[in-house]
Amino acid sequence: MVRRLDYLWRLLITGAAFLSFSLFGFLMTVTLFPLVSRLSRTNEERVNRIRWLIHKAFQLLIASLLFFKVIDFGFKGAERLSGERGRLVVANHPTLIDVVLMLSIMPQAQCMVKHNLWSHRFLGGVVRAAGYIRNDGDPETILEACRAAIQQGHDIIVFPEGTRTVPGKPIKFQRGFANIAAIVPCNIQVVTVTCSQETLTKGSSWYEIPKQRPRFYISVGEELDVKTYLAREPRAKVVRRLTRELEDYYNRKLYHG
């Protein structure tokens, strides 16, 4: 009985969370963001403020989910993410809210975002206003945006799988992230996201919640010094090495303890 009640409670809150996610996103787009735009002198100032607002909104969302006991959340090495230093932050992507969890502790991070969010009815305005990077742009545009972010000292969040991880399947990375790190060049900060239950995975609906409260865990791993890699090998080889090394790293971490 208690379990059943707990399940229904989590279902209710999850629904409310999804609803408010879109609703708040839309409301911020039509109220706060235009106001910020008017009060900002430069484009840089504007997107930084808007990203900070997104960061605060996500903090509130995570705090509510914790408060209502819908999720549990652990963090290892958070302080190394919150101090942004112009790195490429690479993470696996098991669930829909990984990026919400990460942005809740990163105040002004740049993000590489899937192109179809640009036309999303409620969130399109948010990703546009925040000046995030579309993942389907031509390589020059993407590189230029990444260079700018790194120069301004922001971290860039990238999910090299390009989409959410399929549970149980080996991690396969696209090379784009390594190309960025090697060309800009910038360091790679490795982050691993795990969740005790399968939830909010690719292709699942919001109401398919797990039997028990899921516990998310974000662990900030090592920072790869890309310049040392580049000193040893030509760029094309470094890119392939980084891609392979990180695929192995995540597969070891996720599937072999």
Add this chain to the structure above:
Amino acid sequence: MMTKEEIYKRLEDYLINLFEVPAEDIKLDALLFDDLDIDSIDAVDLLVKIQELTGRKISPEAFKSVRTVGDVVDQVYALFPADAPAKVENIE
């Protein structure tokens, strides 16, 4: 002046050693982007390598139409005017 065979050999060498393409996948009709897993950033590197090899400038625009290994060989070959022996600079 390089023969098409020489150009192919050199290209094969780049693909194997620089872009880690398995030797058995390299054929004249192999598609660079689909079959050999070369991306557009690699293509820029390849272009630079070819410029080093031939000592001539290739416009990135012209290189965009390149699809297969054979296309690259033809493009590079076309850089050498008939008869006139070109100065081949070979910078590794």
